Structure formats: structure tokens, C-alpha cells
Amino acid sequence: MTETGTATAGATAGEVPPELAALRSSIDNIDAALVHLLAERFKCTQRVGVLKAEQQLPAADPAREERQITRLRSLATSAGLDPVFAEKFLNFVIAEVIHHHQRIAEGG
Numbered sequence: 001m002t003e004t005g006t007a008t009a010g011a012t013a014g015e016v017p018p019e020l021a022a023l024r025s026s027i028d029n030i031d032a033a034l035v036h037l038l039a040e041r042f043k044c045t046q047r048v049g050v051l052k053a054e055q056q057l058p059a060a061d062p063a064r065e066e067r068q069i070t071r072l073r074s075l076a077t078s079a080g081l082d083p084v085f086a087e088k089f090l091n092f093v094i095a096e097v098i099h100h101h102q103r104i105a106e107g108g
């Protein structure tokens with residue numbers, strides 16, 4: 001910042017280098033795709049939650065999760081994505097799903 005508070009480092013409005021703008025445009029598209037994919041996944045898991053509640057099955061299935069994590073770590077490695085990050089991400093999503101299932105089972 002200068003004394004007048006003007007940013008000196010980085011691009012100011014209207015001065016974004018074309019390559020940065022193009023990359024950000026792709027990032028925005030990818031983020032939109034991720035949101036849509038996650039929305040579809042949660043639609044499926046909501047239905048699983050209803051089925052489990054109807055059949056009095058437990059909200060969590062650790063054996064299934066173990067298989068998913070093994071598979072996702074392998075996919076991540078093949079794709080050049082950090083498998084530790086992939087595992088953390090899946091665990092984060094699954095934890096949210098299990099909360100939903102518990103709420104459904106409690107009638108909520």
C-alpha cells in the first residue's frame with residue numbers, strides 16, 4: 001500500500017493479466033461443477049438416509065467408508081492429487097452425510 005492506500009503489488013481492477021483471467025474463469029467453471037456434483041451426491045445420500053431410517057440401519061457404515069477411502073486415495077494418486085487431501089475431503093463429506101442420516105433417523 002502507498003500512503004494514499006493504493007495497492008501497488010498485484011493487479012488492480014481492469015488490469016488483470018489475460019492468462020490470470022483465463023485461469024480464474026476455468027477455476028470458476030470447475031467450482032460450479034463441484035457444487036453441482038456435490039448437490040447430486042447429497043441428493044443420493046439423503047435417499048440412502050431415508051432407506052436406512054425405514055429399515056432401522058445404522059447411520060454410519062465404517063466398512064463401506066474404508067473401501068471408499070482406499071479407492072479414492074488410489075484415484076487421487078493416479079490423477080496427481082494428494083491422497084491425504086482426498087481422504088480428508090471424503091471424510092469431511094461423509095461426516096456431514098452421517099449427521100444428516102442421524103437427523104433423518106430422529107425424525108427431523
Ligand SMILES: C=C(O[C@@H]1C=C(C(=O)O)C=C[C@H]1O)C(=O)O
Binds near residue numbers: 097
Ligand atoms: C451413504 C451412506 O451412508 C454413510 C455415508 C457414506 C458416504 O457419504 O459415502 C458412506 C457410508 C456411510 O457411513 C452409505 O451407507 O452408503
